[in-house]
Amino acid sequence: MRPCLLAVFLVPAFLAAQPRDTCIECHAAMEGAIQKPALLIKDDIHAANKLSCSDCHGGDRYSDDPSVAMSAAKGFVGKPKRTAIPQLCAKCHGNPDFMRRYQPQQRVDQYELYKTSVHGKRLAEGDENVATCIDCHSVHDIRAVKNVLSPVHPLQLPDTCGRCHADTNRMAKYGIPTNQLENYRSSVHWAALKKGDLSAPNCASCHGNHGAKPPEVSSVSAVCGSCHVLFAQLYEKSVHQPIFSGASGGGGCIVCHSNHGIQQPSTAMLVGPNAVCSTCHDPGTPGAKTAAQMAQWIDGLGGALKHSENVLAEADKYGMEVSEAQVKLADGRENLVKARVAMHAFQPAEMQKPVEAGMAVADETLRAGQAALHDKDIRRLGLAVSVFFIAITVVAIFLVIRRLEANGSGYLEPTK
Amino acid sequence: MTTKVLQWFDDRLGLDAIRELMSHKTVPVHSATRWYYFGGITLFLFGIQILTGTLLLFYYRPTVAEGFDSVRFLMTRVEFGWLIRSIHSWSANLLIFVAFVHMFSVVFTHAYRPPRELTWASGIVLLGLMLGFGFSGYLLPWNQISYFATKVGTDVAASTPVVGEGIARILRGGEDVGAATLTRFFALHVMVLPMITAALVALHVLFVQKHGMSTPPWISAARVRQMKFFPNFFLREVMVWYGALAILGALAAIFPWELGEKADPFASAPKGIRPEWYFLAQFYTLKLIPSRIWFVEGELLGIAGFGVLALGWALIPLWGVNRAGEAKTRLVNGVGIFLVVYLAVFTILGYVK
Amino acid sequence: MESNGCSGNCPGCENTSREEDRRSVLWWLLGGGAIASLGSFFYPVVRFLNPPRITEAAVNEVSAGKVQDLKPNSGKIVKFGTKPALLVRLSDTEWRAFSAVCTHLNCTVQYRDTTQQIWCACHNGTYDLNGRVVSGPPPNPLEEYAVGLRGEEVIISRNA
Numbered sequence A: 001m002r003p004c005l006l007a008v009f010l011v012p013a014f015l016a017a018q019p020r021d022t023c024i025e026c027h028a029a030m031e032g033a034i035q036k037p038a039l040l041i042k043d044d045i046h047a048a049n050k051l052s053c054s055d056c057h058g059g060d061r062y063s064d065d066p067s068v069a070m071s072a073a074k075g076f077v078g079k080p081k082r083t084a085i086p087q088l089c090a091k092c093h094g095n096p097d098f099m100r101r102y103q104p105q106q107r108v109d110q111y112e113l114y115k116t117s118v119h120g121k122r123l124a125e126g127d128e129n130v131a132t133c134i135d136c137h138s139v140h141d142i143r144a145v146k147n148v149l150s151p152v153h154p155l156q157l158p159d160t161c162g163r164c165h166a167d168t169n170r171m172a173k174y175g176i177p178t179n180q181l182e183n184y185r186s187s188v189h190w191a192a193l194k195k196g197d198l199s200a201p202n203c204a205s206c207h208g209n210h211g212a213k214p215p216e217v218s219s220v221s222a223v224c225g226s227c228h229v230l231f232a233q234l235y236e237k238s239v240h241q242p243i244f245s246g247a248s249g250g251g252g253c254i255v256c257h258s259n260h261g262i263q264q265p266s267t268a269m270l271v272g273p274n275a276v277c278s279t280c281h282d283p284g285t286p287g288a289k290t291a292a293q294m295a296q297w298i299d300g301l302g303g304a305l306k307h308s309e310n311v312l313a314e315a316d317k318y319g320m321e322v323s324e325a326q327v328k329l330a331d332g333r334e335n336l337v338k339a340r341v342a343m344h345a346f347q348p349a350e351m352q353k354p355v356e357a358g359m360a361v362a363d364e365t366l367r368a369g370q371a372a373l374h375d376k377d378i379r380r381l382g383l384a385v386s387v388f389f390i391a392i393t394v395v396a397i398f399l400v401i402r403r404l405e406a407n408g409s410g411y412l413e414p415t416k
Numbered sequence B: 001m002t003t004k005v006l007q008w009f010d011d012r013l014g015l016d017a018i019r020e021l022m023s024h025k026t027v028p029v030h031s032a033t034r035w036y037y038f039g040g041i042t043l044f045l046f047g048i049q050i051l052t053g054t055l056l057l058f059y060y061r062p063t064v065a066e067g068f069d070s071v072r073f074l075m076t077r078v079e080f081g082w083l084i085r086s087i088h089s090w091s092a093n094l095l096i097f098v099a100f101v102h103m104f105s106v107v108f109t110h111a112y113r114p115p116r117e118l119t120w121a122s123g124i125v126l127l128g129l130m131l132g133f134g135f136s137g138y139l140l141p142w143n144q145i146s147y148f149a150t151k152v153g154t155d156v157a158a159s160t161p162v163v164g165e166g167i168a169r170i171l172r173g174g175e176d177v178g179a180a181t182l183t184r185f186f187a188l189h190v191m192v193l194p195m196i197t198a199a200l201v202a203l204h205v206l207f208v209q210k211h212g213m214s215t216p217p218w219i220s221a222a223r224v225r226q227m228k229f230f231p232n233f234f235l236r237e238v239m240v241w242y243g244a245l246a247i248l249g250a251l252a253a254i255f256p257w258e259l260g261e262k263a264d265p266f267a268s269a270p271k272g273i274r275p276e277w278y279f280l281a282q283f284y285t286l287k288l289i290p291s292r293i294w295f296v297e298g299e300l301l302g303i304a305g306f307g308v309l310a311l312g313w314a315l316i317p318l319w320g321v322n323r324a325g326e327a328k329t330r331l332v333n334g335v336g337i338f339l340v341v342y343l344a345v346f347t348i349l350g351y352v353k
Numbered sequence C: 001m002e003s004n005g006c007s008g009n010c011p012g013c014e015n016t017s018r019e020e021d022r023r024s025v026l027w028w029l030l031g032g033g034a035i036a037s038l039g040s041f042f043y044p045v046v047r048f049l050n051p052p053r054i055t056e057a058a059v060n061e062v063s064a065g066k067v068q069d070l071k072p073n074s075g076k077i078v079k080f081g082t083k084p085a086l087l088v089r090l091s092d093t094e095w096r097a098f099s100a101v102c103t104h105l106n107c108t109v110q111y112r113d114t115t116q117q118i119w120c121a122c123h124n125g126t127y128d129l130n131g132r133v134v135s136g137p138p139p140n141p142l143e144e145y146a147v148g149l150r151g152e153e154v155i156i157s158r159n160a
Helices: A002-017 A022-028 A036-043 A053-057 A082-093 A096-100 A110-116 A118-124 A133-137 A157-165 A168-174 A180-185 A188-195 A203-207 A217-225 A229-236 A240-245 A253-257 A286-317 A323-345 A348-404 B002-013 B016-024 B033-057 B067-076 B081-108 B117-139 B144-158 B164-172 B179-211 B229-254 B277-288 B298-314 B329-352 C017-049
Strands: B026-029 B225-228 C061-066 C074-080 C083-089 C095-099 C110-112 C117-120 C125-127 C133-135 C144-150 C153-157
Touching (some): A022 A053, A082 A096, A082 A110, A082 A118, A082 A133, A133 A157, A157 A168, A157 A180, A180 A188, A217 A253, A229 A240, A229 A253, A229 A323, A286 A348, A348 B229, B016 B229, B026 B033, B033 B229, B081 B229, B081 B277, B081 B329, B117 B144, B117 B179, B144 B277, B164 B179, B277 B298, C083 C153
Antiparallel strands (some): B026 B225, C061 C153, C110 C117, C117 C125, C125 C133
């Protein structure tokens, strides 16, 4: 009897704890396009923070009467115009006091940045074709950036940008290429992202997100250099910097490495049929000679390290303990990395030290591997010696037995 | 000179009993005589384990911090450390294999019949002890495979009905496999099991001397030729032991036991982790059993089943012998063949799956 | 060797001298083989028991040189087991040590005296002097080791 009484008081109390949202209640019961938002809203981060449709669209969320709930008197604005969307979002997201209640650390300058972007400028001129907040962040089912289902999560972002920027029809009137997404998908950065390194750059990392704009030619190496510091530092001091960063220079790093479809670099960029250097430096020129020298050093060191690795792996296969040398090899590989960095000074002298250090490691580990293989042979020799002595003893015992039992001694015949 | 020394000991200890035994012990010569060697090989390999194990004790450190590194040190820096360790690991596996061969040869020659029931019983316990040696010793190098294999093994033990959780806790020294487990396994492997085994081996061998070698039931004991144990059979045994030594050396030198990677409890278990081959048949069987049979949990049923099987096997001298003391050869052979085939097939399946 | 009183070549005698020779060869073979094989077993055992020159097995601590070797506000890389470690001297009396393996893609980090931070050259990852990530791609902090002074020697150690 008593539990029932308790329930009578608990149920209304429970209902009261969840504030009513008649917008969702009514629209969820409808059909077609006006039902969709009410269904999507369950995944929305605003709804999870107890905000309602009315916080963006205006109106009264507690009223059952549509004419009240959606009255202009209650501030209802209906579906906002595309050109008004950024301001609508900025009403809260640009208000530090408001945002402090939910996420004090979150930035509140997204709208200001947006106004400086290509998208923002064009929208201000009335071009509704460009991206607004809801095109990237979605609407009604807005998820946090770090939620992997969010369209602006690092893994989803390229597709989101590509929705427009890879669409040739859409981009036709702006005259910008649409192959960026395809190129990016072939790049080492996307490969790193896919492998789980969420710090690898996506579109927004270089172009900015809210203030999206392609970096100016003179600032490309600064953008790349925000992660690839040493390369940028060496490049800045090198002979190529003034040449590539002028107005018609081509854009610094991207001259050799491309912008979106950045591939794993190799010495094939220095020499060979697909070399980048030879696009400017004719064969026989000092530049070509430098490229050849650097390529030879890098390949030489890489080859030596690979050779050591193979010898050590062979010794390992035979069961010899070579883990220490294998670890030392990592030092050698670091020197190879340093050599490839030093290449960006475009001066052989810079490269010489890491190459020599790396070759020394390759040499040392090779000798360790060969010593291990030699030890393996010694072990087998020792085994052969031991087995030989054992064999002699066994044969001797066999002969002793034969001699002993030659006349049938050692056996007891049955009495029967 | 040797006779003078022996005489000195004889005057003080009275070696007559030994001399009596040595001169009178005989071995029946028949088609199944070759199986008599396997007990001796088992004993010999156990001796190898004691010797190499003691040597390893000079360098091994039984802690989580140093266990793996001390084995690595042994394999790389200590002269012939690789040899001693590899022999110890190979001999352990050969020992268990040979123990099984010995047991099955006893079954198929029906040597468990009266008066040798106690020999059989002590032998079964010894087999269990050998498996215990294998299980405890496997953890000591503290590498990835041994750590996770022990985890799997203790988890299986934990699912034994009623006593499982308790046994697992006592084995592990806690709720998880960790430093406490290593210490316990070391104590078991180096002191507890050896002491019990030594006592049982002494009894087992003593029983064998008392009862002599059993003649299979299809051969008339009175009509069979006997070979003197000393020196004839003994010389042959030495040959066999020497041969086993050569095989061990070859295995150690050509297929040295691997070091593996240091155990990382926070890493996920290596793919396809499974126990050593001597537990594989049971492990694979447990995997095959559906998770629920009727209302009983599958694993529980599996373990209970193993328990019943083991008990039944241990009691062969009771049900495998008729009232006249003769072996029920057909019945026992049938059960024996079934068991051999089951173990062989499921071990192989455990490997390939 | 005529223990049985035989001179050899007596008619009807079992033991001819050739038999004796063969028998003695056999015993030599057996004895020699046994001794040689036993020797080949005991030689490794004896060598095994002889302690190797480097007696320490595990690396839970390593000597990182003398106190005077490192100036204040500088760092150096030291081998710790199989991996590099970074020793940083902050002041005359304050020392820090960390695993020098960057948690991003395993490059070796270095100490930057200009910013008094630990930096990784590969992708510009930066850690503070507690090993915590300040900026850049590294997902996790650097493992910290303990530093102690034994007389003039700097010892880096880690609790396993």
